[in-house]
Amino acid sequence: MxxxxxxxxxxxxxxxxxxxxxxxxxxxxxxxxxxxxxxxxxxxxxxxxxxxxxxxxxxxxxxxxxxxxxxxxxxxxxxxxxxxxxxxxxxxxxxxxxxxxxxxxxxxxxxxxxxxxxxxxxxxxxxxxxxxxxxxxxPLGGLTAYRALFSRAGLVAGEKVLVVGIGGGVASFALQFAIHVGAEAYVTSGSSAKIEQAIALGAAGGILYTDDNWAQQLREEAGGFDVIIDSSLGEAFVHHLDLMNPGGRIVFFGGTAGNIPPLNARKIFWKQLSLLGSTMGSPRDFAHMLAFVTDHHIKxxxxxxxxxxxxxxxxxxxxxxxxxxxxxxxxxxxxxxxxxxx
Structure with a gap:
């Protein structure tokens, strides 16, 4: 062969x-x-x-x-x-x-x-x-996104979600899944064109993470997030704590931008935040992901x-x-x- x-x-x-x-x-x-x-x-x-x-x-x-x-x-x-x-x-x-x-x-x-x-x-x-x-x-991207959003973060309709670094496969699935469950989704990217593509898919808005005040822009535009999906980590991760609503969940499954910097733990416990690691997914996650894609006719x-x-x-x-x-x-x-x- x-x-x-x-x-x-x-x-x-x-x-x-x-x-x-x-x-x-x-x-x-x-x-x-x-x-x-x-x-x-x-x-x-x-x-x-x-x-x-x-x-x-x-x-x-x-x-x-x-x-x-x-x-x-x-x-x-x-x-x-x-x-x-x-x-x-x-x-x-x-x-x-x-x-x-x-x-x-x-x-x-x-x-x-x-x-x-x-x-x-x-x-x-x-x-x-x-x-x-x-x-x-x-398969792999859809499974990773589904587990991160639903099995780990427990995203539900009406919540606000931020997808960090839109453009890759997992991020694009996370955006689509969040929109189809009835969440309000925002994205970050280093490319204006990718933000425009995300908005065309249904994102409520997007910010260039290359801007010095990107976190402030997100706060002003969205007002805070219930779920953040992150595959990059790196120095920018510290801003997530300020962007989270009380009871928020941050899910991460990669580290292409480096390790997590020192965090202010007081913000984590006072806001009742959850930092959740995730990778791939179980057979049940995969079956549920396929059912979700089929029910919502997602491509x-x-x-x-x-x-x-x-x-x-x-x-x-x-x-x-x-x-x-x-x-x-x-x-x-x-x-x-x-x-x-x-």
Whole structure:
């Protein structure tokens, strides 16, 4: 089969011929119709991710058709159009993942290939209102955003939510989910164009975090937040405490801007604030996320679609974080080698 191979740190993504995956009794072989990038793939290529191994087929997100299943698996999956939950072996606790859990695409080969093997329990029927490209854009980002907003923050209709750093996949899902649950959503970005795109999606407003007084602007525009969703951390995190309404919840699941600076704990306990870590999500989170997307007829924001063979060109778009939404690889032949749909 054809697959995209990463051979080492800062090596290019290269299309190669590799053997078909061999299934265990409880696994399925999925013919991938579309796959999508996550920031995780970029960090792995840069060598800044735990548990690196090479060569590796990257890709946590994917949608396709089940070609075969192991001897112990439910045969009804064969021929089904599916979306893959990339959270492998989460464990029995809703509150946290077990130590043995992993994410598809490292250490196990992922979705940037014509075929991928996954546990049958990680298969879900593809929402009918989504194309394969749209479905492939959903899993990791949608799961992370859903758990952060609802399982961790408990966001409800009528609350105000701030999504920090709009433009990436998780942030765009967080914005969409918040709007569809009936929350009033605001965003920050380093790009005026991205703020305009967020407002077009339904955001109530947005502020450039590159402005010196961005926190003051947010306070004046929104008046305070019940929930803040943050994947950056860094020095700006200290302003979150002042932006929060009493009883507010700050959820974070990344640290691209660095560690959290020293905080005034008095503001945290006096305002009854909650600082909540989150990552990925449980099988229940994934099922609930799919139901939410289906019930609200939500379509992921797709920035661009590339053919599988142009994976290296596609991931280079993440170098300067210029994308808004997800970058997708198509394997259905609609986008020939050398072309991209933007």
């Amino acid at each position: 054809k697959a995209i191979i990463l051979s080492g740190v800062k090596e290019p993504l290269v299309l190669k011929d590799v053997p078909l995956p061999q299934l265990s009794d409880s696994e399925a072989l999925v013919r991938v119709k579309a796959a999508a990038f996550n920031r995780r793939d970029w960090w792995i290529q840069q060598g800044q991710y735990a548990g690196l191994k090479f060569p590796i087929i990257l890709g946590s997100d994917g949608a396709g058709i089940v070609e075969a299943v192991g001897s112990d698996a439910d045969q009804h999956w064969i021929g089904k159009e599916v979306i893959i939950n990339p959270s492998i072996a989460w464990g029995t606790h809703e509150a946290f993942q077990q130590k043995a859990s992993s994410i598809l695409g490292l250490p196990q080969d992922g979705t940037f290939a014509e075929y991928v093997r996954v546990p049958v329990e990680n298969l879900h029927e593809k929402p009918q209102h989504l194309s394969f490209e749209e479905a492939a854009a959903l 992921p924001v797709v920035d661009s679609v590339y053919p599988l063979g142009n994976a290296e060109a596609a991931i280079r778009n993440m170098d300067d974080s210029s994308q808004f939404g997800k970058i997708v690889l198509s394997l259905d032949g609609r986008y020939p080698i050398g072309e991209a749909n933007t």
